[in-house]
Amino acid sequence: MALETTLREPVQLTDPLEVEPPAPAPGCDVCGALLKQWRxxxxxxxxxxxxxxxxxxAVEIKRHPHAWQKEKRS
Incomplete structure (x- = not known):
């Protein structure tokens, strides 16, 4: 079998100007403040x-730790 050097399907890229807002944790004031800054x-x-x-x-909102997340890891 020969080595393939091209993709079979075209690459689909998202429009960086049409992004969905990050999802903050419900009731978290820090996430809410970060979302306001993001907007x-x-x-x-x-x-x-x-x-x-x-x-x-957006990365900071996604990685912001919450008590319920810590409980899931334990």
């Missing part, structure tokens, strides 16, 4: 528009 960073006409920072905030 400001994704407003195209806003003073805080910065997609790189928005990505960092």
């Amino acid at each position: 400001q960073a994704t407003e195209k006409d806003g003073h805080a528009y910065d997609l790189s920072h928005a990505t960092d905030l």
